[in-house]
Structures are given as structure tokens and as C-alpha cells.
Amino acid sequence: MFKYWKQGLAGAVAVASLAMPLTATAELTDGKVKIGVLSDMSGVYKALEGPGAVIAAEMAIEDFGGSVLGKKIEIISADHQNKPDIGASTAREWIDAEEVDMITALDNSSVALSVQGLANDKKTITMNTGAGTTALTEEQCTPYGIHYVYDTHALPVGTATAMVKNGGESWFFITADYAFGHSLRDNTGAVVESLGGEVVGNVNAPLSTNDFSSYLLQAQASGADVIGLANAGQDTVNAIKQANQFQIVQSGQKLAGMLAFITDVHSMGLDISQGLQFTTAFVWNQNDETLAWSERFYERHNAMPTMVHAGVYSAVSNYLAAVKETGTDDSDTVRAKLGEMTLNDMFVKDGKIAPNGSMLHDMYLVEVKKPEESQSEWDLLRVVSKIPADQAYISMADTKCSLVN
Amino acid sequence: MSMQVILAQALLGLNVGVFYAMLSLGLAVIFGLLNIINFAHGAMYMLGAFIALIGYSFLEQWFGINVQIGFWASLIVVPIVVGLLGVLIERFMLKRLYDLDHIYGLLLTFGITLILQGLFANYFNVSGTPYPGQPESLNGVVNLGFMYFPTYRLFAIVFSLVVCFATWWAIEHTKLGSRLRAGVENPDLTQAFGLNVPLMVTLTFAFGAGLAGLAGVLAAPIYSVSPLMGADLIIVVFAVVVIGGMGSIGGAILSGLALGLVEGLTKVIYPPAASTVIFFLMVLVLLFRPAGLFGKEK
Numbered sequence: 001m002f003k004y005w006k007q008g009l010a011g012a013v014a015v016a017s018l019a020m021p022l023t024a025t026a027e028l029t030d031g032k033v034k035i036g037v038l039s040d041m042s043g044v045y046k047a048l049e050g051p052g053a054v055i056a057a058e059m060a061i062e063d064f065g066g067s068v069l070g071k072k073i074e075i076i077s078a079d080h081q082n083k084p085d086i087g088a089s090t091a092r093e094w095i096d097a098e099e100v101d102m103i104t105a106l107d108n109s110s111v112a113l114s115v116q117g118l119a120n121d122k123k124t125i126t127m128n129t130g131a132g133t134t135a136l137t138e139e140q141c142t143p144y145g146i147h148y149v150y151d152t153h154a155l156p157v158g159t160a161t162a163m164v165k166n167g168g169e170s171w172f173f174i175t176a177d178y179a180f181g182h183s184l185r186d187n188t189g190a191v192v193e194s195l196g197g198e199v200v201g202n203v204n205a206p207l208s209t210n211d212f213s214s215y216l217l218q219a220q221a222s223g224a225d226v227i228g229l230a231n232a233g234q235d236t237v238n239a240i241k242q243a244n245q246f247q248i249v250q251s252g253q254k255l256a257g258m259l260a261f262i263t264d265v266h267s268m269g270l271d272i273s274q275g276l277q278f279t280t281a282f283v284w285n286q287n288d289e290t291l292a293w294s295e296r297f298y299e300r301h302n303a304m305p306t307m308v309h310a311g312v313y314s315a316v317s318n319y320l321a322a323v324k325e326t327g328t329d330d331s332d333t334v335r336a337k338l339g340e341m342t343l344n345d346m347f348v349k350d351g352k353i354a355p356n357g358s359m360l361h362d363m364y365l366v367e368v369k370k371p372e373e374s375q376s377e378w379d380l381l382r383v384v385s386k387i388p389a390d391q392a393y394i395s396m397a398d399t400k401c402s403l404v405n
Numbered sequence: 406m407s408m409q410v411i412l413a414q415a416l417l418g419l420n421v422g423v424f425y426a427m428l429s430l431g432l433a434v435i436f437g438l439l440n441i442i443n444f445a446h447g448a449m450y451m452l453g454a455f456i457a458l459i460g461y462s463f464l465e466q467w468f469g470i471n472v473q474i475g476f477w478a479s480l481i482v483v484p485i486v487v488g489l490l491g492v493l494i495e496r497f498m499l500k501r502l503y504d505l506d507h508i509y510g511l512l513l514t515f516g517i518t519l520i521l522q523g524l525f526a527n528y529f530n531v532s533g534t535p536y537p538g539q540p541e542s543l544n545g546v547v548n549l550g551f552m553y554f555p556t557y558r559l560f561a562i563v564f565s566l567v568v569c570f571a572t573w574w575a576i577e578h579t580k581l582g583s584r585l586r587a588g589v590e591n592p593d594l595t596q597a598f599g600l601n602v603p604l605m606v607t608l609t610f611a612f613g614a615g616l617a618g619l620a621g622v623l624a625a626p627i628y629s630v631s632p633l634m635g636a637d638l639i640i641v642v643f644a645v646v647v648i649g650g651m652g653s654i655g656g657a658i659l660s661g662l663a664l665g666l667v668e669g670l671t672k673v674i675y676p677p678a679a680s681t682v683i684f685f686l687m688v689l690v691l692l693f694r695p696a697g698l699f700g701k702e703k
Binding site for chain 2: 042043044046081203208210211213214217218221234238245246247250251
């Protein structure tokens, strides 16, 4: 009888393991939690997300204690170079070979849509902090995709509303010619028209355009009150700098940077950008909590955080909290938990992740300070007003997401 | 569509046109004498811009040399550096291909372009690094009546036109130029007369490269410096050279300016066609006058 004791033992172990539930709730898939930060590390969006996002994620992991459920939290990062195919193949490799459980950052709306779709097929949560298109939570919403910091609906609700009410009734758009730019232009146009304004023209500029001179002159020729810049990052900076070179604002038109970041203002300088109004989710020196975190971030990044950087910190922290509370990193469980949580940290107050993936939170209309108002190198913005979450974001009654309606 | 708009876009078109002219001039000279289709010309332009940028901002950081090569100095230093690089390329690589089919020259120079682009893309971001060295004296705007035009851009236009004209005059009206033209017409006979044709060839290539580098320095403050800036331009420049006539210097300059204007005006009339109108014209020229508008049938 004991001749075959080895086989018997093996058989007993096999039976015992089969008897254990397959979805062990107190276990982590692959025995660890691994977070992927996929961003534009070298191109137009590098400053607003990029390496700073990796730092923010690392800070979140460290502040969480470095481990969850007894296992170390790992981080991996890569540059998607603003190419959806590179983004998708990196994400695929991360999920299949690198055992990544959650992917964040994902600036550039084309990359974002591509990766969110792929991650959905592989049942992996994406917490998008960098991209803008509302398609992420509308037409192309997925059960595992979360859109965390801002979107192209919230931005014009803040900026366009303020500008139309201040006399900017006719608008001409210079649009980044891809998913994000078109989405931003369409949403802004809708807000402008709903307030009685008019969209008089549009010109598409390729992403990473260096010379906006001919587009700006076309905008000037249109005679519109406002030139809406439906672009972001270095594109916005170049457009505003060149508008200044050609004296466009001095000649009477206003510029609306539909998506701008404190890094853009810092890059342009207050002389050029003073008075510019835009909508944001976070200002580093708006209160003591944000100030304390931002100064820690500054020590590691040498620049103050954008709303996206703060968003990465918040998203990763809340993801880890959800994993800890549910005792697993299984995507369905964690996503459900994230949907139940009320999010409260230095980045968001009373935030909720809606069924379509949109993280509903208040936004702020800010204005760039005049040079004499600024008290330090990064003291560049003044909060003008708050836009409540229910106005900023598309409601569940109106959403086109098929998961909800 | 008012006169003001047309003039404004035409001036912007001229702005681009002078760069087309300078680059196609170098390309035409090189093709005329060397019979080489120099695909690396865009990379020389890019190199010029980067050397200016590195000379201004990175010498201390990278090499510990506490010197800053300002814009005015770059206008002289950079073309020399790029020209020297041109000498190296010609002496060690292109020389071996003169007896072979044109396609080999194209492949080699294309390869050089890819290497240079990849090299710079490694150290600099692809979407463009601003050049901070625009001289104070050229900041500001000129009020032209129909528009405000940045002073620097006006300077770039005037300077480029002067360089183009000086080059054309040197080739067409000086002894050195006549020797060059002789070398193009009949290298063997010219060499038999005692002129050092291989030296002329090397110097011509270096000159063409240097001219492209100069264009790069002038472009840096306007367009930002990116590893791909040459690639964006070179295709259009080839079209310009084809339209002007592959061996014709004056043709290259005039075509460059004219096509820049055409592109600018198309932006007013029908913007979506602006980037393709030059190629459309190139096809027409190839169909009806294959040697180009100013070229001679070889």
C-alpha cells in the first residue's frame, strides 16, 4: 500500500486543490498587484503627464505602504509615443506577459480608446487620467474602463460658458486633427450654440504642428470673437505663443485654450498667458492639503503637478484601497467596489465613479494671474469659480453608454 | 476673401518659400554636378538646426565646454560644421557610387537620413524643442499695414533671398562658377584641362550641405527643432527641384519661392489642398515638360 505513497500524496493534493474555490477571495492574481503607467514620455504631452505620472504613482504606492494584502506592489511604465498601435501592443504585453492588473495615465485619446478596448477584452481595469475624449465613457464605454480626471464635456462647460457670457459669441476653432481635438471641438461648439453663440469656422491642424501661423491668420480673417484652441500640450503653447507674435489678441480677438495645464502657463510665461481662462480639476496651491502633497511632488519632479499628476496619485491610491478592502485584485470585484466608494482625498471630494466609468467630481474655472499678482515661480493660477460635478459631467440619464441606457 | 487675407497668406507662403528655395538650391547644385539624388539634404537641414540648438543650450551640459554659440555666430559656424560633415560623407561614402545607377545614391543618402533622425530622436523629443536663441534685436513685430509680421521672420526672408541670389550670381557670373559649370558639362574634358574635378565635387557637396545647414539655423527660431523637421520638408523640396529643373540653379530658386506662394494662396482658396497642390503641379510639369520649367534636356 505504501509503495505508491508518492502518487497517493500527489493525488490527495490535487483533489484538495480542486475542492478549494477557484475564485479564492483572499488571493491576488499572480500573487502581486502590478500597476502600469502608459504615457507620452517624449512628445507633445510629456510635461502634462509623462514621467511625472510615474512619480505620482510611485508616491501613491509608497504612501500606501508599498504592499497590499501582504504582497509587494509593483510598477511598470512605458512610452506610447502618441501611437495607438504602440499603446495597444504595450498594453497587450503588459497584461499577457507582465501580469499587470491596472493600467493608468493613457494620455492621447486615440491611444486611450485603443488601450481601453483591448484591456476590456482582457478584463483589466484602466483608470484613464490623461485623455479627454468623452467617447471613453459614452459611445465606447466599457465595464472596466474608468475616466478619472477630466473630459471634453467638462472643459467647455467651464470655459466656453464663461467666455460666451462675457461677450464671446462667435467662435472659430483650431482643432488638433484626431479623436481628442474633434471631440473637444464638437462638445465646445454644442455648449456655445446652446448659449446662443455661433461657430463660424474650423481648421484642422495635425497633432504636433510647429507652425500655427497660417491657421491663426485664417482665424483672424474670420473675425470671430473667440479663437477656440481645441488642442493641448505643446500645440496649445505654440499656438498661443505665435498668436502673440502676430499680435492677434492685441488686435481684438480672445483666445480660448480649451485644454490647458499649469505646465503650459509656466512654459509660456505670464506675460503672454495672463488673463487666459481654462477649466481644471486641481490647482496645486488651492488649499493646505493640495499644497502639502504638491510640495512633496515638486521635490521629486522639479515642477508643480498638473491635475493629471494629482489624478494619477488619487486613482492609484483608491485602486489600492479597493483591492485591500475586497481582499483581491480580481477586476470584476475591484471595479464593483470602486463604483461603490465615495472618493475623498487631496485631489477629489465626494467623487463617485459612475456606471459608465466617468469619475464625477467638481471642476474649477481658473484664470492665469497677471505677472504682478504672482508670488512665486509656480503661483500662476487664480480660481474664479467652481463647477459642480452634476453640471460638469454628462448625467446617467443622458449618457450614450450602452451599459447604462 | 479680402486683399488683406490674400497678402497675409502670400507673405506666409513666401516665408516657407525661401526655405524651399534654399534647400532646392543646394539639391539642384548637388544633382547638377554629382548626379546624386541627395536624400540626406533634409537631414543636413535638421542637423544645422540641432547644431545651433546644441551650440546654444547644451555645450556646457554635455561636453563641459562653457561656451554659448549665439544665433549670429551660428549663422557662420553651423554651415561650416555641416559642410565638413558633407565632406566626410562625400569622401568616404558617396565617392564609391558615382559609376553606379542613381538608385544607389538615393538609397545611401536615405539610409544616412534614417540614421541621423534616429540618433537625434534618441536625445530630443520628436514634437519639437523650441530654440531659445532668437536674438533680442529681432524680437518684436513689424506693422506692414495688412498684418503684423514678426521681425525675425522678415529677417529670415530677406537673409535667405540674399544668400540665394549671391549663390546664383557666384555660379553664373564668376570664374569659380564657370569652372563648376564646366565640370558639370563634361568632367573628363575639364579634368584634362587641369582642373581638379574631384576636389570641386567634394567642395560642391559640402557647399550644398552647408547651405542646408544654414537654412536649418534660420528655421530653428520659427519652427522649433525636431528630428523629423527635415523629413517633412524634403519631399516638397524634391517636388520643387523637379518643377524647376534638376540642374538649374535659378530655376530652383524661382520655383521654391513661387511654390511657397502657391501653397500660401491655396490655404486661402481651398485649405485642404494646400499640402498637395505642389505635387499636383509636379505631375503636370513631368507630363508636359519633363526636364522642368527651367531645365535643359540632358
